[in-house]
Amino acid sequence: MHTRIAIIGAGFGGLGAAIRLKQRGWTDFVVFERADDLGGTWRENSYPGCACDVPSQVYSFSFALNPRWTSTYSPQDEIWSYLRACADRFGVRPAIRFGTEVRAAAWDHGRWRLETSAGTWTADVLIAAGGPLNEPVIPKLPGLETFRGEAFHSARWNHGAELAGRRVAVIGTGASAIQIVPAIQPVAGTLTLFQRTPAWVMPRGERPLRPWEQRMYGRIPGAQRLVRTLAYWQIEATVLAFLRPALMRLAERAALANLRKAVRDPGLRARLTPDYRMGCKRVLKSDDYYPALVRDNVEVVTDAIAEVRPHAVVTRDGTEHPADVIVFGTGFRVSDLPIAERIRGRDGRSLAEHWQGSPQAFRGTTVAGFPNLFLLLGPNTGLGHNSVVLMIEAQIAYVLAALKTLDRKGIRALEPRPEAQARFVARVDRRMAGTVWATGCHSWYLDSTGRNSTLWPGSTWGYRLKMRRFDRSAYREVTA
Incomplete structure (x- = not known):
């Protein structure tokens, strides 16, 4: 089976990508979700007290504000319900293959070949939106x-x-x-x-959102957008x-x-x-x-x-x-994502083998040697201060611009030039050196080499500005 665009994961990233693709006229896509329902992190984490630590107003898609949040900080069940409602509202649920795990993905003669629990698929473009907070870590305690x-x-x-x-x-x-x-x-x-x-x-x-606030947001969308902006x-x-x-x-x-x-x-x-x-x-x-x-x-x-x-x-x-x-409550595999072991590029080596314990990507989204692969919430796109949904949307806009370039120029596949990726990573590392994240503590932001490959060392606004345009000069065409 073949699809133009394959998306791995139906959390915020995969769902957002599917919605935006459909809105822009790309309808030949499939979302592979290993679970029986969508939601990603907000489906899997259902522990007592689970809620978002970012204010509700900024923890939603900019194109789908939710006037029905009940609190200034959304509980898990409301976020999960919101994501399911978005899938139905924008009509992308039929494109999701639930209970289908992508076990391997390899670039093979100009296409991505995906081995899934439901058979083999091929795709021209692969969007990996598995997310960094889905593989729990349990310490190996004796006994x-x-x-x-x-x-x-x-x-x-x-x-x-x-x-x-x-x-x-x-x-x-x-x-x-x-x-x-x-x-x-x-x-x-x-x-x-x-x-x-x-x-x-x-x-x-935290405080409950008052009924009059919910009514106002529902009747006057501009009011909620103003509150969100502030x-x-x-x-x-x-x-x-x-x-x-x-x-x-x-x-x-x-x-x-x-x-x-x-x-x-x-x-x-x-x-x-x-x-x-x-x-x-x-x-x-x-x-x-x-x-x-x-x-x-x-x-x-x-x-x-x-x-x-x-x-x-x-x-x-x-x-x-x-x-x-x-x-x-011991966290997740963030810098050594299991999915990196399953995705193989032009040379047959996996992302994990390329990264050698320290994930790197051009603009946190594309990787040299991996044509037409786009990572959502890839290396150095996490945040310590704001909503990652903002970063996801910036990346999705970049992916759409890349697809437009492929279609307009009649190009089969693109990947970032190694030198462009190296320059980007070097700039990120230089900026990281002067931040609070480089003051000497040990955190899950650091990978096995001691490098902070998790966070973006800047503002979300700055990142969004960088991602507004697809920089064709930073990429090279791949014919096979």
Whole structure:
């Protein structure tokens, strides 16, 4: 079977690409989704308390604003419903092949050959929109296989696990954990939080959206667009502190004041105080995380984990921490995406083999040696301050411009010139060197070589300006 454009993944990226392709007149496309429903990250993450940490008004497609958000920060179920509604509203659901996993994709004689769980497909263009937050990481703890209770990752939440009155161990203190802990603390018998590194936590300031606001947004779309624009620039301005680390001290003082107000115990407060520059790791937002940690049934443990026993987690000091349930809030494979092992270019080598542990791409979207391949949320397109949906839309616009160039010029395939890609990556690395992300902490932004191959070291506005035009001179034609 053949399609002009193959899209891998039906999350924000794949769905957005499908909608925009259809709106621009490209209808010969197929979306391959390994799950039985669309939604990507927002389908897979359904843990208690799951919500977006970016304001609702900027966490949606610019062409499909949602007047029905119920909160200033959208919960998981509403985002998932929004994405499903978009698929139906724009008529792209019939193009999605659910339950179809792309197991391998290789450039073969001028086309992409895709081996899927439902057979072989070929495509002229491949858009990889699998996303960076879909392959959970579970640490290899000695003895974990002997644990007699329930153990699962936050992105694979076991909704059948009984938490009421149980001894729950939460491992990790990232963006998922700070939502899970307040949500399950009231029902857990005891909750032991294993913290390796304390996070910088800012107040969230969340509130319900009032019925009159929802009515206004529904009846006067321009009003919601104005609110979205104001929210966007308010958030966008914060990038200055990430690019000029000295400016981050003001935010640090606000975060420490928030900590002092919520946590009176000096010992616990000391354990929760970061010793690195704010922003070097992801800044977290919560109004209820610190209040949950001071409850009588919660203990924060900072000693490293040595092993897991049938009914306990044991730290290096020899202390047994009884547990009936273990929840891993330990993140995802971001810089070593499994899909990179499945996509092979002109020379037969995979993306993973080309990258050698440090992903690189021209404008975070195309890769030398991989004709007609477009990555959505590829290397150096993540954000530490704003909505990644903005980056996705900028990339989709770039893909559409590339397709227009192919069609208008009658070109079969294009790939970035190696020298153009190398110059782009070098510029990104130079800009990264002066940012807060290069101040010395260890974070999931860094790949196995120590390079920050995850984040864009600038504003979303700047990136969008770069992506407005397809730079034909940076590409070379591929005939086979």
